[in-house]
Amino acid sequence: MAQHVTDFHGILLYRRDYAERDFLIKFFTLEFGKKIFLIRGAKKRGFKMTADILPFTVGSYVGDIPDQGLSYIRTARETTQFQGIGADIFKNAYATYIMSLVDIAFPDSQPLPDWYHRVYRALELIDEGQNPAIVTNVIEIQLMPAFGVAPQLQGCAICGRTDLPFDYSESYGGLLCQQHWSADPRRLHLGPRTIYYLRQFSILDLDRVHHIKVKPSTEHALRQLMDEIYASQIGVHPRSKRFLDQMQDWAPRLKTPPAHDEDD
Structure with missing residues (x-):
């Protein structure tokens, strides 16, 4: 199974508890489509990427990304949160629904650069108050x-x-x-x-x-x-x-x- 250590850009679709200290996080990536990442030790106090894997985060990362199966994040390069969405229950609900639809509509591991940009712009507009x-x-x-x-x-x-x-x-x-x-x-x-x-x-x-x-x-x-x-x-x-x-x-x-x- 081919695996790539590479930079990627991602919009966090959701995160789930996994075991006692870990998270499973699904990103909609620009380069590889939707990918699930195992983040080990993410619940430990002092975890260095805590702010980089919050809900409604978008940014650039370095990860180990196989063609199929779980991927792993090595480090975050530059990330931001859609703070307006995170702070407002109405914006939050609409943004979550959009990301749910996109997750259902497309198979994992299918690059969709046009839709990545479209989703990013939709979230940006909601975050700005449209x-x-x-x-x-x-x-x-x-x-x-x-x-x-x-x-x-x-x-x-x-x-x-x-x-x-x-x-x-x-x-x-x-x-x-x-x-x-x-x-x-x-x-x-x-x-x-x-x-x-x-x-x-x-x-x-x-x-x-x-x-x-x-x-x-x-x-x-x-x-x-x-x-x-x-x-x-x-x-x-x-x-x-x-x-x-x-x-x-x-x-x-x-x-x-x-x-x-x-x-x-």
């Missing part, structure tokens, strides 16, 4: 092909037209133009703003996003749409999503993020 629900929607929409679901979101799934009002049809796997709404009596009856953002988010480059402002009603409709697609077509509902749903119920009793009152 609307975490909308950033999460973008990731959910763009992840769908990785789950084997690639809805037609730019034109009508039947005729390809792009110049008429649209609605979403699960039966036809994407948008239907107004001319073909009668083809699916069970279409979702989405509003035009929801359709607009659905189409835009499917091709949005997060590097070009610096400000996000969406009406609460549209945000709610997007959330319902994503929940419907992920439940009925993808079948993925990680534990972090259940917590996120519960958190929405707590929101009225907690300090909520600033309201987003108007679409740009």
